[in-house]
Amino acid sequence: MSKKRGLSLDEKREKMLQIFYESQDFFLLKELEKLGPRKGVISQSVKDVVQSLVDDDLVSKEKIGTSVYFWSLPSCAGNQEEREEALAKLKAIELKHKELKDEMLQYADNDPAAFEAMKNAIDDAHAAANRWTDNIFTLRQWCSNNFPQAKEQLENLYKEVGMTDDFDYLELSPAPLSSVID
Template sequence: MVIIKSKKRGLSVEEKRTRMMEIFFDTKDVFQLKDIEKIAPKEKGITAMSVKEVLQSLVDDGMVDTDRIGTSNYFWAFPSKALHARKRKVEELQNQYSDYNQKKENLHESIKKSKVGRQDTEERAALIKELTALRQKKDQLKTEIDKYKECDPDIIEETRQANKVAKEAANRWTENIFSVKSWAKRKFGFEESKIDKTFGIPEDFDYID
């Protein structure tokens, strides 16, 4: 069996947002920025330099609440509040998406009519330009809607359970590999380093915490 060690991929912005929401949902506690800056890199793999930016984006989107008490800012988010905020935002974005979709259809019709019996005109060029802008706005709104799905407490829980199953499966295979290595050392007297080199097992191969 050959183990291929792949280059670790960095987290996307949405993955960082989702993992940060997990901090609040799991603990149901109130934090200062310095607390999040300690927890996020260690427990969620979010780089320290991006913690403040990701947290602010969640505050701006109404997913995380914040208040200033004395000289310190405090942050918190509860699943029920986040779920309602997400639903309101998704509904708002879907309405905008629907409006832009309707405008796009209307423009399609206007462009069709402008083609009948006439050459290219300034009016038709303006309509095409507006249609292009509406298409871009439609794609942008769809991206926004998808972004809020990432922070859905139900989806976060599903992801957490899926990660748990994957982790258990990976550790089972790790146990199997260690067992085979142990058997090969006893049976044939192979050195562990030689087994690792022969089968491409990385030096830091180990169980997932």
């Protein structure tokens, strides 16, 4: 007596795909379990084989009401191959984009927009420093006017915190910017 060898999983998958491609129809699982043995796939393994095809996007599955329908058209297989090619191209393009983005970061110091932003930041910082200087002069004047008897003590406090006689507004010199441009 010779034992009959069963089909491998790949062979079962091919046989089930043939059922879909030949009929180009929609099936319930029960219908597939009846058609499977005609192609050599035992009915007990049809559910697992069809699920593996669904997992690999070779067969579509949709629940409509209480029923679950399965289908696959020959054009879907072609679309799947095209999709894989498109995904591979997309991945290559994304990789190239990342490489170019990294290269752009190397040249960020020479970016005119970044230079203009630095220039604006310098102007803003200069204005803020002079605004604080103005606030300090206003506070010193207020303290001198309201506490004339403590003027000498206040002058000593100012010197302790670093406000010497040469404390004054900042002048913005164009020299640092021109040296960056050259």
